[in-house]
Amino acid sequence: xxDVEQSLFLSVREGDSSVINCTYTDSSSTYLYWYKQEPGxxxxxxTYIFSNMDMKQDQRLTVxxxxxxxxxxxxIADTQTGDSAIxxxxxxxxxxxxxxxxxxxxxxHILP
Amino acid sequence: GAVVSQHPSRVICKSGTSVKxxxxxxxxxxxxxxxxRQFPKQSLMLMATSxxxxxxxxxxxxxxxxxxxxxxxxxxxxxxxxxAHPEDSSFYICSARKSGVGPQPQHFGDGTRLSIL
Numbered sequence: 001x002x003d004v005e006q007s008l009f010l011s012v013r014e015g016d017s018s019v020i021n022c023t024y025t026d027s028s029s030t031y032l033y034w035y036k037q038e039p040g041x042x043x044x045x046x047t048y049i050f051s052n053m054d055m056k057q058d059q060r061l062t063v064x065x066x067x068x069x070x071x072x073x074x075x076i077a078d079t080q081t082g083d084s085a086i087x088x089x090x091x092x093x094x095x096x097x098x099x100x101x102x103x104x105x106x107x108x109h110i111l112p
Numbered sequence: 113g114a115v116v117s118q119h120p121s122r123v124i125c126k127s128g129t130s131v132k133x134x135x136x137x138x139x140x141x142x143x144x145x146x147x148x149r150q151f152p153k154q155s156l157m158l159m160a161t162s163x164x165x166x167x168x169x170x171x172x173x174x175x176x177x178x179x180x181x182x183x184x185x186x187x188x189x190x191x192x193x194x195x196a197h198p199e200d201s202s203f204y205i206c207s208a209r210k211s212g213v214g215p216q217p218q219h220f221g222d223g224t225r226l227s228i229l
Contacts, residue, residue: 005134031182031217035218035220038186040223040225041222041223042157042205042220042221042222042223043205043207043216043220044220045114045217045219045220086142088155088156098144098209098216098218099146099158099161100146100158100218102155103155104154104155105155
């Protein structure tokens, strides 16, 4: 079945760039998403990318998609303490009634 | 923007109580809403897909008589946990997808933390 994999933890120094990686298995995925979850809160849609795009940039966020390798990454430039959260990679499409398949989430820890 | 409001944010109640959680799309119409459950340090587990004006579609293993879903309008879906027990304690999150042509991203509420004593 469809699967989304991402590393569970990432530690980055404040001011450096964070790169969170994700792989997925469904080659018919239409949309790929990055969601952010702060402690005790719901999910915030950070950005999403169509499967026919290679890159999308929005302020400090850059999403790269390698469709051939089914690899998605999220780069956060100039990481701040407020970026500390869990980041979920997700995908939808492929005739699954737009159900989203989530990864297990990457916990981003900011070092002073 | 696309704002989804979920209410209440936290519920603590005794075993056997039924609890209703509301999910509202505030500035858009949502033909489809989704209900998820999240266990501590886990990803989201889709419970059911709620379609306006029709019956919800439940995922395998989710008891439809236990988790009642109603989607009576294009801006409101409700999840009722009937006769809740301690094992139902969890973080419940809803999402709403804008009505429109083609796939649309889901926008999430802030979640409801349910604690059953």
